[in-house]
Amino acid sequence: MNITLSITKTINDWLFSIMPEGVASITVMVIIALAYLALFAVAGLYLVLLERKVAAWFQLRLGPNRVGPFGLFQTMADALKLVSKELTSTDRIDKFLYNLAPYFVIVASLIALSVFPFSKQFQAFDINIGVFFLIAISSIGVIGILLAGWSSNNKYALIGAMRSGVQTISYELSVGLSILTMVLLTGSLQLSEIIEVQRTGGWLILQGHVPAVIAFMIFMIAGTAETNRAPFDLVEAESELGAGFHTEYSGMKFAYFFLAEFINMFIIASIAVVLFFGGWLSPFGITEGITWFPEVIWFMIKVLMIIILMMWFRWTFPRLRVDQLLTLEWKYLLPLNLANIVLMAVMIWLNWTI
Amino acid sequence: MEQIVNNSFKTQEYFVNMGPQHPAAHGVLRLLLTIDGEIIKNVEPDLGYIHRSIEKMCERDSYQQIVHLTDRMDYLSSHINNEAVCLVVENALELEVSERVKVIRTIISELTRLASHQLWWGVMGMDVGALTTYFYAFRDRELINDIFEETCGARLTMNYNIPGGLMFDIHPNFVKRTKEFIAHFKKKLPEYDRLLTGNIIFQKRTKGVGVLTKEDAISFGVSGPVGRGSGFANDVRKYHPYSAYDRVEFNEALFTEGDSFARYRVRIMEMWESMSIIEQLIDDIPEGDYLTPTKAVIKLPKGEYYQKVETARGELGVYINSTGTKNPYRLKFRSPGFSNLSVLNHISKGGKIADLVATMASFDFVIPDIDR
Numbered sequence: 001m002n003i004t005l006s007i008t009k010t011i012n013d014w015l016f017s018i019m020p021e022g023v024a025s026i027t028v029m030v031i032i033a034l035a036y037l038a039l040f041a042v043a044g045l046y047l048v049l050l051e052r053k054v055a056a057w058f059q060l061r062l063g064p065n066r067v068g069p070f071g072l073f074q075t076m077a078d079a080l081k082l083v084s085k086e087l088t089s090t091d092r093i094d095k096f097l098y099n100l101a102p103y104f105v106i107v108a109s110l111i112a113l114s115v116f117p118f119s120k121q122f123q124a125f126d127i128n129i130g131v132f133f134l135i136a137i138s139s140i141g142v143i144g145i146l147l148a149g150w151s152s153n154n155k156y157a158l159i160g161a162m163r164s165g166v167q168t169i170s171y172e173l174s175v176g177l178s179i180l181t182m183v184l185l186t187g188s189l190q191l192s193e194i195i196e197v198q199r200t201g202g203w204l205i206l207q208g209h210v211p212a213v214i215a216f217m218i219f220m221i222a223g224t225a226e227t228n229r230a231p232f233d234l235v236e237a238e239s240e241l242g243a244g245f246h247t248e249y250s251g252m253k254f255a256y257f258f259l260a261e262f263i264n265m266f267i268i269a270s271i272a273v274v275l276f277f278g279g280w281l282s283p284f285g286i287t288e289g290i291t292w293f294p295e296v297i298w299f300m301i302k303v304l305m306i307i308i309l310m311m312w313f314r315w316t317f318p319r320l321r322v323d324q325l326l327t328l329e330w331k332y333l334l335p336l337n338l339a340n341i342v343l344m345a346v347m348i349w350l351n352w353t354i
Numbered sequence: 355m356e357q358i359v360n361n362s363f364k365t366q367e368y369f370v371n372m373g374p375q376h377p378a379a380h381g382v383l384r385l386l387l388t389i390d391g392e393i394i395k396n397v398e399p400d401l402g403y404i405h406r407s408i409e410k411m412c413e414r415d416s417y418q419q420i421v422h423l424t425d426r427m428d429y430l431s432s433h434i435n436n437e438a439v440c441l442v443v444e445n446a447l448e449l450e451v452s453e454r455v456k457v458i459r460t461i462i463s464e465l466t467r468l469a470s471h472q473l474w475w476g477v478m479g480m481d482v483g484a485l486t487t488y489f490y491a492f493r494d495r496e497l498i499n500d501i502f503e504e505t506c507g508a509r510l511t512m513n514y515n516i517p518g519g520l521m522f523d524i525h526p527n528f529v530k531r532t533k534e535f536i537a538h539f540k541k542k543l544p545e546y547d548r549l550l551t552g553n554i555i556f557q558k559r560t561k562g563v564g565v566l567t568k569e570d571a572i573s574f575g576v577s578g579p580v581g582r583g584s585g586f587a588n589d590v591r592k593y594h595p596y597s598a599y600d601r602v603e604f605n606e607a608l609f610t611e612g613d614s615f616a617r618y619r620v621r622i623m624e625m626w627e628s629m630s631i632i633e634q635l636i637d638d639i640p641e642g643d644y645l646t647p648t649k650a651v652i653k654l655p656k657g658e659y660y661q662k663v664e665t666a667r668g669e670l671g672v673y674i675n676s677t678g679t680k681n682p683y684r685l686k687f688r689s690p691g692f693s694n695l696s697v698l699n700h701i702s703k704g705g706k707i708a709d710l711v712a713t714m715a716s717f718d719f720v721i722p723d724i725d726r
Contacts, residue, residue, distance in 0.1 A: 059489035155370050159392070159707070230483055231555055239377050239481045240711050316549075318556045319483025321708040322392055 032124050040110055043266055044259035045075040050304075051262070051311055058315040085251035090153055093248070097151035102249065102256035104144030109263040112137045116270050117192050119280045119295040130191035131183055134271060135176050138226070141260065142168040145228075145235065148257070149245040160244030163322055164235040167225060170329040171232075174222035177337040181215040181344045182208065182275045185353065195279035205276040207353050211344040216276050218337055223268035224310055225325070227261060231317035232325060269306035270299075277302050367395055372710075374403045379714075380477060381721030383695075392706045397699045401725045408726040412685040417443050417517055417652040420685065425511035427689060428723035430470040431665035434463050436515035438672045441596055442661035443517040446654040446676065452642035453598075455519040457635050460598040461532065462505070462514065464628040468539070469498040470666035471621045471628075474718045478618065479550050481715035482559050487550055494542055497535045501528065517652060519645035532636055536629050543625060551622065560614035564701045564713030567612055574700070575693040578668020579624060580717055583617035585610035590664035602634045614716035621718070651680050667691055667718055691723035 011031075016024045049064065049071065056063025064071030089098060115130045117123040127133055142164060149161020183189060185208045186197045198204055205212045225232035236244030246257045273279055279302075280295040287293040320328070347353060373384040382403045388396035408427060412420045417439070424435035437459055444451060472495040479487025499509040504525045506514040514521055550556050566576070571584040581588045589606045591599040607623035609616035654676035662671040668690025675684040694717055702710045 055485075059486050060493055061489065155368065159370075163392075233483065234708075237483065237708070239483065239715075240707050242377065315486050317484060318479065318550070318553060318559060319708070320555055321559060321706055323706065324555075324558055 047262040082255040094151035101148035105260040108141035152248040171225040178215040178219040198278040203278040227264040230314040273302040453640040454642035574697040579620040584612035617716040
């Protein structure tokens, strides 16, 4: 029996033995929520550190290396600083929306995180419309960004928010359609089932070969755009808009936006891993027989590789202009994507998959 | 129906203050933008934020002191600014400086130009969103600054020139280190091209953006790489040579497209030409005095004097009106940045905000040069 499963099962049994059933279920839910919050915070903080390290490697620098070994506590210290900072705001803001906006962004990311199959047993919420749920939830985040830009009483923030709205709504189409291409191949919307399909037939990017590779490329482009990262970081284009929609936010509210960006990157990378690279399955089944091996390690390794790829984009490419961004989506990616879905359907019909 | 639609979706233009504190302004330039959505309707530069009345201060200072004030104008071409004042004073006094001084001044001017263009390249990348360029540029720029530091003790505001020559002779290591730098940078400059020039996004962002025609360039008094990107051959080093420029062979970087990418390529080409100029001079720096002594108090004869030089940004003119005293009666700098800025509104109308940023980056503004 798997170690992680046995631990969680022990805790579960123990809780149910000491409490009435209803209270125990609620306690279990709270514990799971807290575990996810902790994961969220740690993942966010260490992705920030990774980003800074990767940036440093690209830019002939050392990166953070003073706080703790290899700067491991640097982002912790930064987070502490942000928590202790005063929350300032500008004059004549829309107070209610201004305070609400960061929570929209961060809650959307957190909910999306809950459906991921980190390993066979480590999945909080395995619903049968998992993929659909992900697409639906991840589009809520943009509301927070729009609210932040609108309520800040700052023209730069408003321009940033308008760009964000345009960008996210456009690229959501490509993300959705490239995911649909893969759903066509698996025949299921449930994330755990999508992974199970890959246990026997090989990773989906191999099963679907040509259309799957095209779908992966489109997904990476559109996913990068949806997380508002370079080369699609027009929302917070530093040299044009200062900091974009979160110009007027400080302290922890700013940190929410910042963390949400990194969690969104994690989410996009996770979707890519689940849909194209076999989720928590080991490559060539090398740890298939080892029962105690925590499969979450494979999941994390794959996610990190995709994330580093996205960071590579960020530190290499210049930024697109807003009209070029829309041209890319509506004139190139979307028609290509639609053709790709047809290609995939034809392939499955003629049984050309591997 | 149309009336209803127009009323419900009424758009209006709005003002945005871009600057004085704005990341794309590279200093404290204030631009009053009139924007319709993302499209720029009008750009109005508003100067005066860092005006230090350098020209007025010059009327109070002796000629040796004026040299030091010019460092603070275009700080990235500080040596060339110093040289301009020194040349005009030397011409007025009919003072003959030694060949050694001329050659050393030229070499350091070209090193200054290289350092300035390197910084510009880094910032250009940063303005269009590629942050990594900045660090690559600074890796190479540090080497030039080290040479400067060893030669005259300063890295940016050099004050190496004084009327009559140089403050001190070059450091014994100067020739060796300059050659090392040239060898290093010849390998590294192609890296700049690989990282940014060939990038499709960068080309899309700069090609056809901020197009300046040759006629406009001439009528607005645009000079330097900006003018040469529009096909306006205006290199002072070539057409009005000073110091040792008459004895070196170099090509004037000329492109005719007039867009931001052409201006970018002019500067990249100028870096190659600067290296070639230094290579032609570095091997035989003539022997001689590094300073022709002048009187402690310099008094220029009564009259008007003018000298122009080519800084990294364009044509810098120094006009001195002397009444025969130890201070100039009137001193005027014709700075390249000021004239180049005047064309900004003309060429950025109708573009996006991002286009304005890319155009400004390709103009390579140094705000203290515009606003003296």
